[in-house]
Amino acid sequence: MRTVSNGRLLISILKKDIKVYSRNMIYLFLTTLSLVFFVVIFWLVPDTVEEEIIFAVSPPLETLFEEGRSALIEQGFPEQAIDQLTEIETAFQDEGLVLVQVQSESLLQKAVKGELDVYKTAPGRFILHDPEGDSKIPDDSKKINLSMGISFPPSFIGDAILGKEQTVTVYADAAVPEELRGALQSIIREMAYQLAGQDLPVQFPDEEIIILGQDRLGDQISMREKMRPLIAFFMLMMETFALASLISNEVLQRTITALIVTPMRVWHFLLAKSIFGTTLAMGQAVIILALVGSFTAANWPLLLVIVLLGSLLFTAVAMLVGAAGKDFIGQLMFSMLFLIPLMIPSFAVLFPGSVAEWVRALPSYPIVRLLYDVTIHGALWEEAFNYLIYAGAWVLVIYIAGLLVLKRKVASL
Numbered sequence: 001m002r003t004v005s006n007g008r009l010l011i012s013i014l015k016k017d018i019k020v021y022s023r024n025m026i027y028l029f030l031t032t033l034s035l036v037f038f039v040v041i042f043w044l045v046p047d048t049v050e051e052e053i054i055f056a057v058s059p060p061l062e063t064l065f066e067e068g069r070s071a072l073i074e075q076g077f078p079e080q081a082i083d084q085l086t087e088i089e090t091a092f093q094d095e096g097l098v099l100v101q102v103q104s105e106s107l108l109q110k111a112v113k114g115e116l117d118v119y120k121t122a123p124g125r126f127i128l129h130d131p132e133g134d135s136k137i138p139d140d141s142k143k144i145n146l147s148m149g150i151s152f153p154p155s156f157i158g159d160a161i162l163g164k165e166q167t168v169t170v171y172a173d174a175a176v177p178e179e180l181r182g183a184l185q186s187i188i189r190e191m192a193y194q195l196a197g198q199d200l201p202v203q204f205p206d207e208e209i210i211i212l213g214q215d216r217l218g219d220q221i222s223m224r225e226k227m228r229p230l231i232a233f234f235m236l237m238m239e240t241f242a243l244a245s246l247i248s249n250e251v252l253q254r255t256i257t258a259l260i261v262t263p264m265r266v267w268h269f270l271l272a273k274s275i276f277g278t279t280l281a282m283g284q285a286v287i288i289l290a291l292v293g294s295f296t297a298a299n300w301p302l303l304l305v306i307v308l309l310g311s312l313l314f315t316a317v318a319m320l321v322g323a324a325g326k327d328f329i330g331q332l333m334f335s336m337l338f339l340i341p342l343m344i345p346s347f348a349v350l351f352p353g354s355v356a357e358w359v360r361a362l363p364s365y366p367i368v369r370l371l372y373d374v375t376i377h378g379a380l381w382e383e384a385f386n387y388l389i390y391a392g393a394w395v396l397v398i399y400i401a402g403l404l405v406l407k408r409k410v411a412s413l
Contacts, residue, residue: 006268009268010268010271010272010275013268013269013272014272014275014276017246017272017273017276018276020246020249021242021246021276021280024242024245024246027241027242027245030238030241030242031238031239031242031284034234034235034238034284035235035284035287035288035291038231038234038235038288039231039288039291039292041227041231042224042227042228042231042291042292043224043292045222045223045224045227046222046223046224047222047223047224047225053098053180053183054098054100054144054145054146054148055098055099055100055146055147055148055149055150055184056099056100056101056102056108056111056112056118056146056148056149056150056171057099057100057101057102057108057149057150057151057152058101058102058103058104058105058107058108058149058150058151058152059101059102059103059104059152059154060101060102060103061099061101062101063154064152064154064156064157065157067154067155067157067158068155068156068157068158068161069157070158071155071157071158071159100118100126100144100146100149101126102128102149105151105169107128108149108151108171109149109171110128111128111146111149112146112147112148112149112171112172112173113173114173116128116129116130116131117129117130117131117143118143118144118146119137119138119141119142119143119144120141120142120143120144121138121140121141126144127141147172147173147175147176148170148171148172148173148176148180148181148184149170149171149172150168150169150170150171150184150188151168151169151170151171152168153166153167153168156168160192168188170184170185170188172184221376225375225376226376227292228289228292228294228371228375228376229346229368229371229372229375229376230346231288231292232285232288232289232294232307232310232371232375233310233346233364233367233368233371234346235281235284235285235288236281236282236284236285236307236310236311236313236314236367237314237339237342237343238284239277239280239281239284239311239314239315239318240281240314240317240318240321240335240338240339241318241332241335242280242318243273243276243277243280243281243315243318243319243322244317244318244319244321244322244331244334244335245322245331246273246276246322247273247318247319247321247322247323247406248321248322248323248331251322251323251409251410266407266410266411269410270403270406270407273315273319273406274312274315274399274403277311277314277315277318277319278308278311278312278315279311281310281311281314281315282307282308282310282311285307285310285311286304286307289303289307289375294375296378298378298380299374299375299378299380302374302380302381302384303374303375305388306367306370306371306374306384306388306391309367309370309388309391309392309395310367310371310391312395312399313363313364313367313391313394313395313398313399315399315402316395316398316399316401316402316403317338317339317342317398317402318402319402319403319405319406320334320338320398320401320402320405320406321334321335321338322406323402323405323406323408323409324405341362342362342363342364343364344359344362344364345359345360345362345364345365345367345368345369346364346368348365363394363395363397363398366387366388366390366391366394367391369387370384370387370388370391373387
């Protein structure tokens with residue numbers, strides 16, 4: 001009797017898996033749809049970042065400072081002191097701050113509430129437009145989102161210099177982050193101190209000491225760029241369902257029992273499933289990364305290694321799910337049980353802020369971190385080395401667990 005080689009056995013199992021997968025129209029459709037959907041969403045997401053802080057001010061600065069000068073002249077202030085108001089006026093024109101000057105407090109409220117549209121017609125020039133009115137929007141104008149505003153009393157300048165207490169109202173939309181509201185209040189507070197001729201009761205260090213890590217001022221990351229690691233990670237994760245379904249069906253239908261009667265051994269089955277699942281997930285992740293322009297001449301070897309680690313991770317998860325699932329619903333529940341926690345790092349890394357220690361401990365965190373650093377920040381081998389070791393350790397642990405659980409399941413049939 002002729003002995004069948006291990007290679008021929010593996011190829012035979014892989015051919016069977018490919019045929020079964022191609023006949024599963026649900027997962028085939030979902031895979032194709034996911035590829036198209038993620039690529040379309042990526043190119044539809046804006047690739048620009050609004051780095052200016054736009055807020056309204058009432059009354060207009062010219063009116064505010066003119067009244068302030070008149071009040072100081074009436075009080076007999078010297079011209080030299082009055083000229084210093086020009087320095088304060090220019091402080092409102094700092095880079096990153098854009099003022100929409102409104103004639104009255106009522107108009108400011110309507111603009112912040114969204115009852116009036118605000119259009120930018122030229123650098124530093126804005127108009128208010130009533131959407132229910134008959135006036136036309138100027139050509140080449142750009143609609144902006146105005147969500148904050150400051151209403152000064154007309155006598156603010158003179159009263160602040162004379163040390164009189166007064167009320168300044170800050171209007172903000174409910175969606176404005178608390179830190180931006182606080183920044184606006186700080187601007188008013190600093191302006192009042194400066195007008196009163198007093199220094200702030202604190203001393204700040206140099207800017208170089210405050211900034212930790214890479215300074216992104218003027219080089220913000222657009223939402224489109226942030227989508228690159230996210231869609232690659234989701235594409236890897238999607239194949240967990242397909243492979244888990246394939247393994248679960250073979251377990252439930254006892255296809256494995258029939259195969260073991262042949263010269264095939266359990267390790268042939270496990271290795272074939274590993275190769276099939278890893279190739280399937282990696283191939284689709286590579287395709288989508290190429291379609292969104294993630295590969296460069298410098299990062300492609302590292303990016304392939306990261307995708308390989310991610311593919312092995314989710315292949316191992318699919319083995320665990322496929323061995324545990326009793327039917328479609330059970331398999332789906334087990335899949336979500338594993339995948340929902342593994343999704344958390346993708347959002348934690350995507351949005352700014354410190355990542356909690358328990359999130360860093362999740363197996364998917366180093367994969368997401370590597371995808372993010374390489375595709376967005378251009379990290380290379382040296383910067384990625386520690387995370388590669390971390391990811392490799394997690395993949396090894398979960399992969400061995402997946403093999404042992406699936407092997408035990410096969411042996412029990």
